Amino acid sequence: MIENREEYWSKLISEQEASGQPARTFCRERKLGEHSFYQWRRRLKQPPSLQNDPVHFALLEAKAPSVKTASPAAAALELVLPGGERLRIGNDVQTATLRMVLEVLRG
DSSP states (O other): OOOHHHHHHHHHHHHHHHHHHHHHHHHHHHHOOOOHHHHHHHHHHHHHHHHHHOOOOOOOOOOOOOTTTTTTTEEEEEOOTSSSOEEEHHHHHHHHHHHHHHHHOOO
16 A cells, blocks of 8 residues: 555656656646645655664753753754754643644655
8 A cells, every 4th residue: 555655656757857847836736635745755855774764763962052052042952863864842832732743744
């Protein structure tokens, strides 16, 4: 079943690229969810070794911020992704927003 979905989305993504249409227009004309299109495009462009890797969690060590870096906007949590990108999460982040971001990162 997963292979069929991957083949389906891979074909659609190839069609969109060959058409020269913006993804938004392509999705609208075919009644595709734009969000799903972008998620699959990102997932399929990843190296095969990263496509099906499970999410790994690490033990975090909490440290009090130094006086120099303490501010209301300072990130309470920083995630470093496998590609080296950093995701800084502030104290005031809404639970629903954080949950949505984590779901997108998990693919």
